[in-house]
Amino acid sequence: LAPGGRGSLLAGKRVLVDAGPTHEPIDPVRFIGNRSSGRMGFAVAAAAAAQGAEVVLVAGPVALATPAGVRRVDVRSAAEMHTAVLAEAGAADIFIATAAVADYRPETVSPSKLKKTGGAIELKLVQNADILADVAALPGRPFVVGFAAETDNVEGYARGKLERKNLDMIAANRVADNIGFECAENALLLLWDGGREELERADKQVLAARLIERIAERYRPRGG
């Protein structure tokens, strides 16, 4: 295989990827968000396109250029990402959820900038819908690949998510210094029903190309 994994393993396949963090507004100038550069997800979208797939990338707020040949839809909040992903999922053969979606959003968004009160304030947070689980529950669902970033018990928590969210595959990574979030390198543990494979630490582009090869190998049409 050529460097960067250019080929035709996904020729004719429609691949949907979500990537980056989401920003949950508090007021017009503030938000709650997750640490995520979007680099792993953009690399996954580029690697799928390099294997001949037709790729749609739903991107949260990131500072990254759109990979060649990829159609990009920009969103900010988890609710916007949910709407955009569900609108595209029906046409997708494969969905890869790399986004670091905020689990909670402020219950109310102030229309004007909040001013300091001189004391503590309370912010009530409510849970966001799970985009990945909702796609996996669609009739005629695509082949669904999740991600899991964990600080401990990586394999145990990731396998729990694989089963609970009814995924076809999950790519787990340990979050620690100089690996995972906001850095160039990552390592992944792939899990599926009855199997596992470790993809050793590498540049995110190299790792994304390897992940796309494994997804192409394991891909089976699910939809009706």
Ligand code: CTP
């Ligand atoms: N995910 C999603 N929508 C959410 C939360 C998570 O689509 N509202 C997806 C992520 O994109 C990822 C997978 O679910 O592919 C796992 O995300 P993670 O945050 O590890 O799992 P959670 O189910 O949110 O559990 P927790 O954060 O409590 O570990």
Ligand code: CA
């Ligand atoms: Ca989460």
